[in-house]
Amino acid sequence: MAQDVVVGLLGLGTVGSGVIQIINDHQRELQHQVGRPVKIGKVLVRDKTKPRDIAINEDQLTEDAAEILNDPNIDVVIEVMGGVQEAREYILEALGNKKHVVTANKDLMALYGSELLKVAADNSCDLFFEASVAGGIPIIRGLTEGLSSDRITEMMGIVNGTTNYILTKMDQEGRDYDEVLKEAQALGFAESDPTSDVEGLDAARKMAILGTLGFSTDIALEDVIVRGITTVTTEDMEYCRQLGYTLKLIGLAKRKEGRVEVTVQPMLLPDSHPLAAVNDEYNAVYVYGEAIGETMFYGPGAGSLPTATAIVSDLVAVIKNYVLGVNGHSIPTPLFEKQLKSDEEVEAKYFLRLHVKDETGTFKAVTSLFAQEDVSFEKLLQWPLETEEPAAEVVIVTHKTNRAVYERIYNELENMDVVIDVKSSYRVEGGHQ
Amino acid sequence: MAQDVVVGLLGLGTVGSGVIQIINDHQRELQHQVGRPVKIGKVLVRDKTKPRDIAINEDQLTEDAAEILNDPNIDVVIEVMGGVQEAREYILEALGNKKHVVTANKDLMALYGSELLKVAADNSCDLFFEASVAGGIPIIRGLTEGLSSDRITEMMGIVNGTTNYILTKMDQEGRDYDEVLKEAQALGFAESDPTSDVEGLDAARKMAILGTLGFSTDIALEDVIVRGITTVTTEDMEYCRQLGYTLKLIGLAKRKEGRVEVTVQPMLLPDSHPLAAVNDEYNAVYVYGEAIGETMFYGPGAGSLPTATAIVSDLVAVIKNYVLGVNGHSIPTPLFEKQLKSDEEVEAKYFLRLHVKDETGTFKAVTSLFAQEDVSFEKLLQWPLETEEPAAEVVIVTHKTNRAVYERIYNELENMDVVIDVKSSYRVEGGHQ
Known part of the structure; x- marks a missing residue:
């Protein structure tokens, strides 16, 4: 021996x-x-x-x-x-x-x-x-060996078990974020200081690693735009469900013509997307390659x-x-210089939930704002709210627009007289389905 | 260069x-x-x-x-x-x-x-x-490298895109096998001679390869017990749905205490099982390892x-x-001598659908047969059929039993006076969920 x-x-x-x-x-x-x-x-x-x-x-x-x-x-x-x-x-x-x-x-x-x-x-x-x-999911081998011949254009990951557990319980049981977080802490699924998980930082670190490997470029942690799940509400999830979406904390890395974007944020996925069924503390990484199309790696993300x-x-x-005798030869070195997408190049659909004054001209004012920026609606719902002053809830899913335009619209909405409150705003992804 | x-x-x-x-x-x-x-x-x-x-x-x-x-x-x-x-x-x-x-x-x-x-x-x-x-799914690398340190006890694969496409369409659209097969042939998803796919032979070849690698033993094609999808009906699928199951053609490889079983057959999975959501022509391999627990590889199985x-x-x-300079060193050689499970060692639950005479004593005769073999029911449904002679449809899901016992029961049922017809019989799997 x-x-x-x-x-x-x-x-x-x-x-x-x-x-x-x-x-x-x-x-x-x-x-x-x-x-x-x-x-x-x-x-x-x-x-x-x-x-x-x-x-x-x-x-x-x-x-x-x-x-x-x-x-x-x-x-x-x-x-x-x-x-x-x-x-x-x-x-x-x-x-x-x-x-x-x-x-x-x-x-x-x-x-x-x-x-x-x-x-x-x-x-x-x-x-x-x-x-x-x-x-335990062999995703790094999957990217560097199994898919080594392909050109990967998109990775979407549910790469933090704590937040996926919290969102799953909120969605399935209609319970609030704070309550579910406390339960998760009691069960040992969340740390006593949950900041790194719930603010998306843990997921951001993993996406920086995946982005670097999958796109063969050097993605730093500060390149990842991060938003956590602390403001997600069960109302948002209820509306998502009605519209055929599931709300998940998604690490997204996209590449187009050499320009990349990496972000972690709560996003809406169509219910038919393979990631929409990844529940509880499970992790999964969905990969889209030019040649292979869509593939997904699923399993326990921790433990x-x-x-x-x-x-x-x-x-x-x-x-x-x-x-x-061949150690040190399988180190992946980046092939491409990093080129991050500008706000104008980041294209997505968005979900918006507003409370607006229920008065003549409100609807016109809101739709004019979108029309002026050349953003059209894929879905639009409106119904009255039971409040003292006449008010309505409006849920919008836009067609694709870019981040710069969307942020202008969002800021305008927050300042509009007829808008009482912008209750929530999420990106909508999963377009390869 | x-x-x-x-x-x-x-x-x-x-x-x-x-x-x-x-x-x-x-x-x-x-x-x-x-x-x-x-x-x-x-x-x-x-x-x-x-x-x-x-x-x-x-x-x-x-x-x-x-x-x-x-x-x-x-x-x-x-x-x-x-x-x-x-x-x-x-x-x-x-x-x-x-x-x-x-x-x-x-x-x-x-x-x-x-x-x-x-x-x-x-x-x-x-x-x-x-x-x-x-x-395109890197499952062989997953088994031989990503999970190389684990001891795999179960693999379940949807490894034939043609049959998964047919079963998905039958399930979602309520259309008959023959009709969907013809459509699949017209679309190029099924060959003009579909035997190898629909009889489960193609899946059996893949499971022989996966069994050999995953269990580090030498599984031959003839070790794989095979049944195809040609007798699956939309009625069966309707009952599965009511009971919370999805019917899929599953390649199953199980190992317990060194003894293995490899089979391909239509099986019922709980709707919550990760494989239950794998639809159309997609493939997926679900792997259960002692240490990692459950993981799944999903993607396009052909093309x-x-x-x-x-x-x-x-x-x-x-x-x-x-x-x-290290070619020829990554060949996996089997570690274990092949030991196939006997019929008595293959344990599973079963779904049975019967047409029985609606007369006094029928129910007792059927239940006595199961009791005599010490097999109890997990689920039992019965309702009248609209036939000339009074008759009823009975759907049974058994608790776990072994294959030898189940086959005795099945043969007895086929010969019983009160049983008009054994309409269908499927194994029920997915117990790790």
Whole structure:
């Protein structure tokens, strides 16, 4: 039997424990695939004395990262500690010491992915990060290998399980955002500080990674226009349902003639769109390619064992490369210079819900505004509101327009005398269906 | 610039034309990925003089396979001619001449996959076949790489677009099988001889390939128990809908404690199952792994460009290996000896629709038969039929039982005096939901 492959683990939270569990439980299958035993060497923890449920010897635990990063016996470092600065330093040191790295750290890859991949390539090391996007779903392999020959023009992702859980419960049970968020926190589906999830930042990091890979260009986190779900109401969802749409937090990356747009925001999808049926904490990434047309990858976006599956599958790839002596050659480098779409180039339909004064001339004033900007309506509903002053609710779905025009219209509406309130506004997507 | 990679093409039907189109249109991206130009060398056709819509010089066409198989300039052979014996011979010759092979041929891989993969490995050649299952969907990479660290226990595939199209139209429009089949033939979604599709044979070939890869064992075509869709009626679908199920032609591969079952048959899935929403000619493969839980790959199962995408993505993988000098090392070899489940080990729920005599004792006779075999009912519906003799329709969904018991019950029912006719019988799956 060939020499053992020894793995160092940075972090032993739920995902780290999952990695150890899979390496132990699936040892026979792993050995069959890579031709040698795979062993856990040392594991970095914050507190060695903390009691743990996992089959690990106490002398394998260390509180000193150098014991892993500088150990010549360790071949591969798996980073599951989270955070950005410390993780970045450790990974740079590991790569400098010619250790291959597998990471699940989306924050890190979204911010420093290009730098880390370059350092990995310079050191002839592999740096794999399948687990950083959509947990167990092999979407990064899907983009870089399965669809490598195609030209991808659109990616739409439900890439945050917490927000998808919240929106699903709001939609199916008609319960308010605050109530469902509290329940999700109690069940452990949402963090006590949910900002990163509900404001769309977590999804934005994943979309920066997917945009970079799918479009072969260098999408930075600040290129992603982000809006969260905190203002979504059950009323909005009710109107969506009546109009044949489902409201989801969508990470959208589009490319046309070399110009790209990446955004995360609550959007309306036609009920027939494959993403509309992705519910609860599940994730999915819908990909449109020029040749393949539409395809979708669906599965658990988080969780200890699903995420660990992606990590250990990356580890298998590292070891296969190691056995063949070809590490550091599968680093994707961007082919195209980044060109972001201007507001005038971002085209979409929009859903708008307004409260307006129910008086002569209101309807004309509103429709004139749209006509003046050359935006026509795909759908228009109006009915009276039961308020003291005569008022009406108006729901509009526009035909395609560009973002610059839409924002002018939106601002005008907010300032119009006859408009009491612009209650909500969402982009409508899913046009390939 | 490094030396060109030269590709020989066996066959120039719609898929072959798609391969040429993608290689031409995406040349810049391909070169970026593999570091050298990718060129079409020669193309085997049956008739050189036939007019064609594709950008290919006449002197690149040949009617003699040896001109490709023996041409030392050709590095990779892509087989898109179909059929089994001739394709097998050509591929064996190509591998013998140290040419790497990419094939879309499911019939060939289901029947001779093990042999061809062994010959490829012996010659240090790659043999890739992503396009042989589910067209453009990268399911083979998903199983062998993305989920390589997991232990897969169940795969359910909608892997035949023709039958899924027919069943979707029957279900959504309430039209009969024969009528929809004729329409599908007219539209080019079904062949003039549809046997291979509608009898489930095409799906069985794909499930043999998926079972072999997913369970790391050697599933032969004859191990797959097959039933087609020719007896499915719109009445059955109507009852399914009432009970919350969707009827689909499912390729099912299950493994428990090392013992496997592979079958293709029309099955009932709960409406909430991810496969239940896969409609028209689309394909999807649902995979359940011990660690990852449930995941699904969705996309176009056929078509010129989607299939060509999978082929050219395989070609990219071959060339990357070629550049690194590591061809022939990614051949998956089975780890486990094949152990098929016995009839007693195959457990499932069943849907049964009966016409029975409406007379005293009928209900007791039927229920006694099930009770005697210790099979209980999950759902039971009965209502009168408008026939001359008093009769009733009975729809039963059983709790789990094994196939041996179920077949005894089924045969007994067919012979019972009070049973006029066993109208239909389907397996019910989707229990992980």
